[in-house]
Amino acid sequence: MNELFENAKNKMNKTLESLSSEYISIRAGRANPSILDKITVDYYGTPTPINQVASISVTEARILTVQPWDASITSAIEKAIQKSDVGINPQSDGKVIRIIFPQLTEDRRKEISKDISKMAEESKISIRNVRRDVLDKLKSMKKNSEITEDDLKHGEKKAQDLTDKFCSEIDSLCEKKTKQILEL
Secondary structure, X not given: OHHHHXXXXXXXXXXXXXXXXXXXXXXXXXXXXXXXXXXXXXXXXXXXXXXXXXXXXXXXXXXXXXXXOOHHHHHXXXXXXXXXXXXXXXXXXXXXXXXXOOOXXXXXXXXXXXXXXXXXXXHHHHHHHHHHHHHHHHHHXXXXXOOOHHHHHHHHHXXXXXXXXXXXXXXXXXXXXXXXXXXX
């Protein structure tokens, strides 16, 4: 039974980590180097993440600077950023690429906060699905006389407590990100 809960906890943790990484990649009107994490550039025939072929830094609150270590791939990096879903056109001087993040409008902020809430709800659903799987396994174990009625009740309570804990963590993560998006 402990193994069952350990697996459930690991799955719930992965859901939380996944939500966290999705939130990091949301553009909030501020320069954030992690926005480029999912973008790869063709480097000598191999798709390589930008952060492995260039240094990425925040020079001002809304300006991200990408400086390739090999100047010959500057245009390839620029094209990769343009093709990505970042939604910002990079500016290049041949050596350094600058990505200027525009200020978000009020409507866009509200739209992003709705998306944040939707992501949080999807994560909660995923966590509840893990709880449902645990409860199904517990009931199956009870049916096969592997555990007692008391063990079943204790397991159900433990599964619910675990679910509540992770759902509250998701809520606080969502609240924090929404607050960050909505503040001017």
